Amino acid sequence: MSGLGPLTIREIKKWYRNPVYLIVGLLQPVFWIILFGSAFDIAKFGGPFVSSFFDGAKDYITYMIGGILTITGLFTGMFSGINIIWDRRLGILQRFLVSPIKRSSIVFSRIIASVVRIIVQVIILVAIALVIPDGLKISPSFTAVDALLMVAAVLMISFIFSSIFSIIAIRMTRMETIMGITNLVNLPLMFASYALFPPDLMVSWLSTVAKYNPVSWSAESIRLLIIYGNLTGSQMSTFASYMIYLLILTVVMILLVYFVSESGIKE
């Protein structure tokens, strides 16, 4: 797809030349892990009984890391939308529109760059969670394949969120609108999911809603891998179904981005 390469390179260059982006993108999840993750100690809270609610996680950081990685994808994905609006406001988009490139490459390049950013952030976050005292405790049976599957889950969820925010931005000219939308959806997406709390602790209507939230799919997939590594039959089928949901949604988003941007991206 002509245009995708050079446009993605542009995004990545702008990102690594401005370390502030990376640092700001990391600070918030680091706070979540260190502060919120240490806010309550599962062991102190009631031992094995409570621990069973948390999928047998040794500590809360281990439980919530899958959720935090997912939410990092959500926050960073939002920037792909903002960048599209920036280019429109500054006039740079006009250059792209008169060039013989696929219209959708303008949007896909943003999404891909966003996914790359998220993967880098996720790697750094996992490293931080591992080194802090009382931090992340990965299952001893966690393999390289598990690591790849975890990356795949992060990849899909960040693709999904980046696509959603890009589609919103395709016709938009005002930065405030997308900021507003993002702020509006962040909280419900985060709390109406299994990102931070197990479904068994939730009021039943919330756990029902959370079941259909893609944040839950990704958070649960990562969690299963981290806590158990080697999955049992029923865990495996849960994991597989979440991954398949994510995959289906990713494909839907690819098609949606393609058609909306090919016909809809205008000055």
Added chain:
Amino acid sequence: MTIIKTEDLTKIYPGGTKAVEDLNIEIEEAEIYGLLGKNGAGKTTTIKMLTTAIDPTSGNAVIDGYDLRKDKDKIRRIIGVVPQDLTTDADLKGIENLRMIAAFYNIPRPEAEQRIKDLLEIVDLSDWGNRYVSQYSGGMRKRLELICGLVNSPKILFLDEPTLGLDVNTRSKMWKYIKDIQKELGVTIILTSHYLEEVDQLADRISIIDHGKILITGTPESLKASLKGDIVTMEFQSKEDADLARSYPGALEATITGSSRVRMKVENSDTELPRILAYLMEKNVSPITINVKKPSLDEVFLEYTGSSIDEDIDPEQFRRMMQNVRRLR
């Protein structure tokens, strides 16, 4: 040979604003064609339609044999565009911007590098290619924009207000660059402007556009000649004297303006002026002042649009310009 031909090209924006209405123009290969008009006359909309940035509401155009509605990608390959706004990314180096554009056209790397080097040379930016665009001055930024439109060796180059917001000095330098580019590369250039002098200096042919319609097309000389005559203005002591002067038989048209001023249109002031003076002497009146005006594009514009061109920048343009200037810092 005709390289661009439009057929009733029309753009109506949502809300019913007719920006361009039934535009029919023909542009010849390798000429510099100027679209002259006030702010909001439809110049930019015309350029945006011809460069495939926006779709026309109705009508069509043929650009180098390609259909504007059907062969957009083919047209994009053979045109170069320099929009009014700055389109380069200030966070990248000059050369990186140019390389990105070269990649849009799938130009092989060695060829692109040579091309970029040559282009930077044409606009005297060779030493600046490796610097970030954010460090460029306003004039340098515009020069970079100019060559951004030339990376793909286009057959046709569109320049939308290429000197908007530049000071007089920088502007005349830009004119030189534009002329050089036309000469060296042999491209057809379509230029819009609301600076009369700019169009007069650069364009081989001009169309005057107002309220989305073309009023007249021709060479600057033919447009001036179409006014048929020079203007002689004379001021007298009294109304009686002015009346006597007005009866000069060689005048094509003579009116009294003010209390005792005569405005006279004559075919050629060079030959007519001595005769006017002889006539006045014979009638025993003498003027206080005499002023002769050869037709300028200014007068042409006034004649066809009924108002003179406003060279000031309108507030919206000013806002965008300031936004761009801020980005330069």
